[in-house]
Amino acid sequence: MNTPSSLEELIKALRCLPGVGPKSAQRMAYHLLQRDKQGALHLARSLAHAVESVKHCSKCNNFSEEETCVLCSSSRRETNLLCVVEMPADLLMMEQAQCFRGMYFVLMGRLSPLDGLGARELPLERLVKRAQELACEVILATNFTVEGEATAHYLATLLRAQGIKVSRIARGLPVGGELEHVDSGTLAQAVLERRAVTE
Amino acid sequence: MNTPSSLEELIKALRCLPGVGPKSAQRMAYHLLQRDKQGALHLARSLAHAVESVKHCSKCNNFSEEETCVLCSSSRRETNLLCVVEMPADLLMMEQAQCFRGMYFVLMGRLSPLDGLGARELPLERLVKRAQELACEVILATNFTVEGEATAHYLATLLRAQGIKVSRIARGLPVGGELEHVDSGTLAQAVLERRAVTE
Numbered sequence: 001m002n003t004p005s006s007l008e009e010l011i012k013a014l015r016c017l018p019g020v021g022p023k024s025a026q027r028m029a030y031h032l033l034q035r036d037k038q039g040a041l042h043l044a045r046s047l048a049h050a051v052e053s054v055k056h057c058s059k060c061n062n063f064s065e066e067e068t069c070v071l072c073s074s075s076r077r078e079t080n081l082l083c084v085v086e087m088p089a090d091l092l093m094m095e096q097a098q099c100f101r102g103m104y105f106v107l108m109g110r111l112s113p114l115d116g117l118g119a120r121e122l123p124l125e126r127l128v129k130r131a132q133e134l135a136c137e138v139i140l141a142t143n144f145t146v147e148g149e150a151t152a153h154y155l156a157t158l159l160r161a162q163g164i165k166v167s168r169i170a171r172g173l174p175v176g177g178e179l180e181h182v183d184s185g186t187l188a189q190a191v192l193e194r195r196a197v198t199e
Numbered sequence: 200m201n202t203p204s205s206l207e208e209l210i211k212a213l214r215c216l217p218g219v220g221p222k223s224a225q226r227m228a229y230h231l232l233q234r235d236k237q238g239a240l241h242l243a244r245s246l247a248h249a250v251e252s253v254k255h256c257s258k259c260n261n262f263s264e265e266e267t268c269v270l271c272s273s274s275r276r277e278t279n280l281l282c283v284v285e286m287p288a289d290l291l292m293m294e295q296a297q298c299f300r301g302m303y304f305v306l307m308g309r310l311s312p313l314d315g316l317g318a319r320e321l322p323l324e325r326l327v328k329r330a331q332e333l334a335c336e337v338i339l340a341t342n343f344t345v346e347g348e349a350t351a352h353y354l355a356t357l358l359r360a361q362g363i364k365v366s367r368i369a370r371g372l373p374v375g376g377e378l379e380h381v382d383s384g385t386l387a388q389a390v391l392e393r394r395a396v397t398e
Contacts, residue, residue, distance in 0.1 A: 002261065002268065002269060002287075002290065002291065002294060003262070003287070004252070004253055004262055004263055005264070006245070006248050006249045006251075006252045006253055006264060007249055007253050007262050009245050009248070009249065010245040010248075010249040013238070013241050013242040013244075013246075014242065014245075016231070016235050016238030016239070016241070016242055017216075017227045017230070017231070017242075018226060018230045019223065019227075024218065026288060027217060027218075028216045028217060028218075029249070030262075030286060030287065030288070030307075031216070031217045032215070032246070032250075033249060033253050034307050037250050039212070039215030040215070040246045040249070040250050041246070041247065041250055042212050042215070043212040043213065043215055043243075043246055044242075044243040044244070044246035044247045044250075045212075046205070046209040046211075046212035046213075047209060047231070047239045047240070047242055047243035047246075048240065048243045049205050049208070050205045050206055050208065050209040050228070050232060051231075051236050051239050051240055051243075054203055054205055063202070063203055063206050063229075063232060064203055065203040065205060069201065069203075070201060071201050087229060088201075088202070088229065089229070091201065092201065095201060108229075108233050109233070
């Protein structure tokens, strides 16, 4: 009752941000109105502009302002590998690691029944179509979390049924990792998935 | 380079929210564009609307859409007490406690040199003017944090120099508090500020 309605509306609207509860929303609203009105206006414009211009690349499903994103239109990428990642941030990490020159497919999520994300919420038909189009090996690079592993398992079954070759990125000790400090699950996997030393 | 410019701009703009770093900003932008475009547009409109309509009450300095807020215009408040709080949330807590029927003054901050907030950033002239106008007792209800205590000390000196009666809300054990579980600082203050038992 002592809060102006437009301020109350703003506090409510801020709740749409992930991880922002009533207390944080209030703190954010106070901060913006008291100390950063310019920032607030800039944020309002950026939100409207991004919602209007950001679409999905028709090939890799990543965010893009064009029908086909820069990476998918590039002639310098190899088309014999298709790497499936969960989120655009994962694609950026792959690119930063400079370990992969193939194409990508971004799921924009993972199987997570608890969050209401089932197989129908993922663009699986488009993934299969893209893999068949490229007629290439698919590398599953979803996270090694419970949801990521479940997603990889589901995708592997789906893709193999279409006669597509599927692989999964390796688990093991991180570079610079010491046995003393690694968790036992990772160590067990590293032993299980050991490689033959040749040469 | 693989991130559309409007998305990058949005991620940068989200950083103006307090407590939001680069990773959270990215997560928020992905979430809004992937799962809640309506929420994003609503947030954009709410921001613009709040920045335009929310001003400060000319009397209590609280956020208000009117020149004078509902509380200050009410004829049912007592004008012989002026309670100084740091933020609008503190005023709401006071009102919820239903322990106070006087007027308020909201500092919209506290003395916090580390955050670049000195005495000049607080509306102290307006506070003194308001206290003189009401010719009443001022109750300092800033927090019992280091900054809140410093602010209370500063305000007490300032207001007493103008011949204004000043008091501070009490420190002590919370209602339902047990000596066994209270911190020693609070217990020491409760002993120091003990009250005579009369009747």
